[in-house]
Amino acid sequence: MSVVLLAHGDGGLLTRELIEGLFLKYFTNPLLRQLSDAAVFNSSASRLAMTTDAFVVDPIFFPGGDIGKLAVCGTVNDLAVSGARPRYITASFNIEEGFALADLEKVVDSMAAVCAEAGVDVVAGDTKVVPRGHLDKLFITTTGLGMVPENLDWGYHRPEPGDAVLVNGSLGNHGLTILAARENLGLTGALASDCAPLNNVINLLQEQCSGIKMMRDLTRGGLATAAKEIAEACGLDICLREEALQVDPAVQGASDILGLDPLYLANEGKFLVIIDPAQAPRAVDILRQNPYGRGAQVIGEVNAGKGNVYLQIPLGGTKLLDLQAGQPLPRIC
Numbered sequence: 001m002s003v004v005l006l007a008h009g010d011g012g013l014l015t016r017e018l019i020e021g022l023f024l025k026y027f028t029n030p031l032l033r034q035l036s037d038a039a040v041f042n043s044s045a046s047r048l049a050m051t052t053d054a055f056v057v058d059p060i061f062f063p064g065g066d067i068g069k070l071a072v073c074g075t076v077n078d079l080a081v082s083g084a085r086p087r088y089i090t091a092s093f094n095i096e097e098g099f100a101l102a103d104l105e106k107v108v109d110s111m112a113a114v115c116a117e118a119g120v121d122v123v124a125g126d127t128k129v130v131p132r133g134h135l136d137k138l139f140i141t142t143t144g145l146g147m148v149p150e151n152l153d154w155g156y157h158r159p160e161p162g163d164a165v166l167v168n169g170s171l172g173n174h175g176l177t178i179l180a181a182r183e184n185l186g187l188t189g190a191l192a193s194d195c196a197p198l199n200n201v202i203n204l205l206q207e208q209c210s211g212i213k214m215m216r217d218l219t220r221g222g223l224a225t226a227a228k229e230i231a232e233a234c235g236l237d238i239c240l241r242e243e244a245l246q247v248d249p250a251v252q253g254a255s256d257i258l259g260l261d262p263l264y265l266a267n268e269g270k271f272l273v274i275i276d277p278a279q280a281p282r283a284v285d286i287l288r289q290n291p292y293g294r295g296a297q298v299i300g301e302v303n304a305g306k307g308n309v310y311l312q313i314p315l316g317g318t319k320l321l322d323l324q325a326g327q328p329l330p331r332i333c
Contacts, residue, residue, distance in 0.1 A: 177192055
C-alpha cells in the first residue's frame, strides 16, 4: 500500500498497521507503547507548562525542514521561551486520502529526529483520514508539556526601563523560504528555514546567566510584532537599533524586490530576550557558543513609555513599528 486510504482512519486493521508499523517505529517509548487513551506518568515537579498548536504549512517540505520538524520545534520552543523544560508531546495527524505513505514516513522520521535532539517523547497521538479534496495533504496538531523550575519568574511583569533586548541571530529566513518554495521564485539555493529546537540553548542560558526577565519566540509577525505585543503588555517602550539587526543578504534582497519587511517575517529558530543590562554581554557570549545562537546580538533596550516600539535609523531619526495588519504570507507554520 503506497498511499493513505480512508480505511487507515477507521480504527480497524489498517489503522493498527499504520500506528504500529509507522508511528511506533519512530516514536517508540514506554508511555506510547501502552497505546492507551491517555499517557499516565509520575512527576515530582509542582509547576507545569502546556501548549498546543496546529501546523498547516504549505509546502509541507521546504529547504531547512518540513511540517513534521516544524511541529515539534514550534511546540518545544513555545515551552522553552516560557521557562519550561519540554518533556512530552502529543501529535494528531489529519491526512488527506491519497497522501503518499512514503511522504508521511519522511515527515514522521523528521519529527523523531528533532524529538531526539530536543530530548522529548511523543507519548500519545491520533490519526484521522479525510476524503480526497477535503484537506490539503497533511495537517499536524501538537500539544507539549514541560516542567518549570520552582523559582523561575519570567513574564510581562518583569521588564524595567534600562533592560537590554537581544536576539539570537538573523531574521526573516523562515518566512522568505516558505514564500520562495511556494511560488517557485528560484531562490531556494540561497534560502533555508531557520527551523530549530531551541530548548537546549535556552536551558543553557537560563542555567548560566542570571537577570533574564522574559523571552518570546519570533514566529508569526516576526520581531516587530513580538516587540510591540511585549511593549503593550508591559506598558513600556522598546527601542531597537536598525544597525544591530541581522538579515541575511538573500532575505534582504528578496524582501526588497517583493516589498516585504524582514522585521515582520516569521522565524522558527529565533527568540527575543529581555535581560538586566549588566548580564547582557554574558548572555551574548553564552549564546554565541551554541550553533543556534552564533548570531546573538544586543539589538536595543527597554525605556519608560506607553507601549510603543521605535526603530532607530543609522542616519538619524526613528521609525514607529506597529502591529502587523493582516498576514502577508498565510500558512507559514
